[in-house]
Amino acid sequence: MVAAIAPVHLTGALAPDIQAELGFGDAVLGGLIACFFAVSAATTPFGGRLADRVGPSRALRAAALLSVSASLAVAVVVDSWPVLVAVLAVAAVANAVTQPGNNAFIAAGVPAHRRGLALGVKQAAIPTSTALAGLALPTLAAAWGWRAAFWAAAVLAALVALGLPDVGRPRQAADAVPTRWRVSAPVLWLALGSGFGAAAVASIGGFLVRSARDAGFSEAGAGALQVAGSVALIAARVGWGGLMDRRPLDRFAFAAGLLAVGSLGFPLLASGRPSLMVPGALVAFAAAWSWPGVVHLGAVEGHPGDPGAATGVVQAGMFWGAMTGPAVFGLVAEHGGFAWAWTTSWAWAAVAAVLVAAAGRRQAARTPATS
Numbered sequence: 001m002v003a004a005i006a007p008v009h010l011t012g013a014l015a016p017d018i019q020a021e022l023g024f025g026d027a028v029l030g031g032l033i034a035c036f037f038a039v040s041a042a043t044t045p046f047g048g049r050l051a052d053r054v055g056p057s058r059a060l061r062a063a064a065l066l067s068v069s070a071s072l073a074v075a076v077v078v079d080s081w082p083v084l085v086a087v088l089a090v091a092a093v094a095n096a097v098t099q100p101g102n103n104a105f106i107a108a109g110v111p112a113h114r115r116g117l118a119l120g121v122k123q124a125a126i127p128t129s130t131a132l133a134g135l136a137l138p139t140l141a142a143a144w145g146w147r148a149a150f151w152a153a154a155v156l157a158a159l160v161a162l163g164l165p166d167v168g169r170p171r172q173a174a175d176a177v178p179t180r181w182r183v184s185a186p187v188l189w190l191a192l193g194s195g196f197g198a199a200a201v202a203s204i205g206g207f208l209v210r211s212a213r214d215a216g217f218s219e220a221g222a223g224a225l226q227v228a229g230s231v232a233l234i235a236a237r238v239g240w241g242g243l244m245d246r247r248p249l250d251r252f253a254f255a256a257g258l259l260a261v262g263s264l265g266f267p268l269l270a271s272g273r274p275s276l277m278v279p280g281a282l283v284a285f286a287a288a289w290s291w292p293g294v295v296h297l298g299a300v301e302g303h304p305g306d307p308g309a310a311t312g313v314v315q316a317g318m319f320w321g322a323m324t325g326p327a328v329f330g331l332v333a334e335h336g337g338f339a340w341a342w343t344t345s346w347a348w349a350a351v352a353a354v355l356v357a358a359a360g361r362r363q364a365a366r367t368p369a370t371s
Contacts, residue, residue, distance in 0.1 A: 001122060006153040007071055008206075038323040040322075041323055043093055045316050048104070051100055057105065067154075069090065071150045099312075104307050115245070117238070127229075190314050195317040197352035201284065214272075215274055229281045252298050265281065266346035284345075
């Protein structure tokens, strides 16, 4: 997961240096991030079904090798932002297989009573990636230039390809999944809500450093803020996953609550005051961005025979949101300032909370009829 998402997070965290060398502004930066998630969104349903049919281990190894190629290309080949767009599109295909492929990997290899924790650990890969991207500012990039960070990402992806263990397919084999798989109504609502939720938070990884620098943070301070938020997010995602294993809580209602609480962090970021941006970033990271593992757990539990296909649809919604969010955020930030951009994120998080809660009600209504 870290290897697959690292190219886009490194692009966001190292944006000032990359922009200076390749010559593009914040609107293009938003478009770069949007392109990555657009390709991911378009190909993730295919990636999920591929993992169900060929087995998650084989699918994940192929994705890791593709990540190696993309990271090496950024480190060696990229000399303009259009080339960077093309390379990030390749990285996005690897990401599209990795996201639902890991869900199928967990469904096949982890006992049911530990899957909440496993999915929490899996979702902790995203903030781990943003934390490593933040650390790249004062370490690799400062010493050897921004391209060195992408060399490191390529090495990580190669280690994944070599060390990934084999697991079988889920108990209900993927061969039993119909050729024309039907998406359930709760999954559709969940994908829609997840899209709005992702739109709200995707800009954190790409623009928090830029926003903090604009508010007066030093380069090291902005990187430290992203690292601190990422650590809080890692703890939250793993903690919520463990809680789901211990308590029979409604997965979707809990995720909706996290979105509602987390949305309160965005007005603090919009203030532009460092003293308020620090708690705002921590709330946004730890609550508004900590729900995906809980959502995936609910989708996996509702679709034991085809977890890759089901979570692939949900993840596609997240990717569409992650594509739309940074693109709109970048345009708003460039023309109206970061205060209006963060306010837009607040609105998206509020809508997402309502839609995810609605998905939970439809899942609850559907369960008795299918039992």
